[in-house]
Amino acid sequence: MLQRTKEFAQIAGDAASRADATGSIDQAVWSALCDTGISMAPFSPDFGGIGLSDPNQQTTLCAILRLIGGADLAVARLFEGHVNAVMLVSRYGTRPQIESLARSVKQGGLSGVWGAEDAHGLRRLGNSASWLLEGKKILASGAGVIARPLVTVGSPDGHILYLLNLEAGKRADMSSWTPLGMKASASGTIDLTGVIVGPSEQIGDAGNYMRQPFFSGGAWRFCAAQLGAMEQLTELYCAQLRARSRESDPYQLERVAHCAAACRTTLFWVEEAARQFADENLKPAAIVAFTNFTRMVTERAALDVMECVQRGTGLSGLMRPNPIERICRDLATYLRQPVPDMAMSDAARAVLAGELATGALL
Ligand SMILES: Cc1cc2nc3c(=O)[nH]c(=O)nc-3n(C[C@H](O)[C@H](O)[C@H](O)COP(=O)(O)OP(=O)(O)OC[C@H]3O[C@@H](n4cnc5c(N)ncnc54)[C@H](O)[C@@H]3O)c2cc1C
Structure with a gap:
């Protein structure tokens, strides 16, 4: 995996200056991340990965993040968010939920964790069978690119995680993402108003997200x-x-x-x-x-x-x-x-x- 990451880092590094100029990472970089098996790596072997999220693989994960960070920090940010999401779904999700995410990653998709909110926040309206989301996530890396994000929604019992299935490119507003650097991380605003979630999207129990360590x-x-x-x-x-x-x-x-x-x-x-x-x-x-x-x-x-x-x-x-x-x-x-x-x-x-x-x- 380290050798494949070095090859991937070469591709991402070569494309980094263009990504910075355009604010968007080349499709060839995402294809390489998928083709090298790096995006699937955090899943356990049962789900087609190599268990990069497992306790005994954290030093390898560290080397991989360093290599990608040295190539293009924006790609590293997106990959880190993806790893975080896969770890959370693997730790707290059900078998069908993990399988569903693994399927979309195998097809070239990525996940991420979108927690940051504006003052209004993201709320859920309705009842336990079906909730209607209302509000936005801000500073959401990969906004417009990531179709299967994990989003947090506050509840009296703690934050709840939902694994969404969005149409990539829809709902994203990049107008507020005007940073000095990390432009290509595309950390824009996502309006999730109208998205319906229920038990099949909910990952684990309220409060799991912020469990320490x-x-x-x-x-x-x-x-x-x-x-x-x-x-x-x-x-x-x-x-x-x-x-x-x-x-x-x-x-x-x-x-x-x-x-x-x-x-x-x-x-x-x-x-x-x-x-x-x-x-x-x-x-x-x-x-x-x-x-x-x-x-x-x-x-x-x-x-x-x-x-x-x-x-x-x-x-x-x-x-x-x-x-x-x-x-x-x-x-x-x-x-x-x-x-x-x-x-x-x-x-x-x-x-x-x-x-x-x-x-x-x-
Ligand atoms: C490139 C990039 C990508 C990102 N992608 C994502 C993403 O995908 N998903 C996501 O959820 N978030 C994302 N974020 C947001 C990130 O998680 C943080 O929310 C954000 O970086 C916070 O930055 P800040 O400097 O505004 O932090 P702040 O916490 O506001 O800190 C700013 C300063 O204020 C101080 N401070 C904080 N609170 C207080 C207080 N109450 N009183 C006094 N001082 C205080 C801090 O110590 C610090 O000195 C991203 C951020 C970046 C830079």
């Missing part, structure tokens, strides 16, 4: 994708220093050292977070706290790498078509994840409460 602990995956972009920036920086015969300058060497150390530090944290995510012997609070620290470390390291690379390449790193220009825009945008202050301060509280030791020997 899976809800917050899964954040290691976007850190892995971001790390892939950091590693790619460092490689490009070194290559451009060599090309300009600037690699022996002591100030440049210091920046290269900072980039290499930042990437490797992040790798240690992200790989350990992936390992802990799958460790059933750990308490959920400890897993969540460790992941929250991983978010904090990854964000700081990514900001440091971008600063070093931009200062070290100068204006040329801010000019198209230098890929450093695009990757920095994508990474700066993708780093903006929900409630970073809360993630950091909750992790600190967990240390104070004795839920997470600061070292293995303590």
